[in-house]
Amino acid sequence: MARYLISFDDGSMDFPEEDFPAVAEASHRVVKEAKEAGVWIFGAGIERQRASIVATDGTVTDGPFPETKAVVGGFSIIEVPTREDALRWAARIAEACRCAQEVREIMHDPDS
Numbered sequence: 001m002a003r004y005l006i007s008f009d010d011g012s013m014d015f016p017e018e019d020f021p022a023v024a025e026a027s028h029r030v031v032k033e034a035k036e037a038g039v040w041i042f043g044a045g046i047e048r049q050r051a052s053i054v055a056t057d058g059t060v061t062d063g064p065f066p067e068t069k070a071v072v073g074g075f076s077i078i079e080v081p082t083r084e085d086a087l088r089w090a091a092r093i094a095e096a097c098r099c100a101q102e103v104r105e106i107m108h109d110p111d112s
Helices: 019-038 084-095
Strands: 002-011 041-045 051-054 058-060 072-080 100-103
Touching: 002 084, 019 041, 019 072, 019 084, 072 084, 084 100
Parallel strands: none
Antiparallel strands: 002 072, 002 100, 041 072, 051 058
């Protein structure tokens, strides 16, 4: 089975603040269903903050900033048999979160 990263950009959850409880409930319901289906590995929202980039020489620079679309706002990691399964779960997450989701396969670790 393959693992997939399903993620969304910070700021893409663009809905009225009063809708947040309903979105949170819908999102938690999808996570519960993924856990019950045995496909859930891990997921979380990411605090809105300045990121730090650490270079190979240890140099630390700022960026990307939350104001840009290049910052991950949250993610899920699932393990499913096919990419099509990952896309179906991403569609369910997108509907619950009310924002588009990006899907990427995680490289296989031969030691795991």
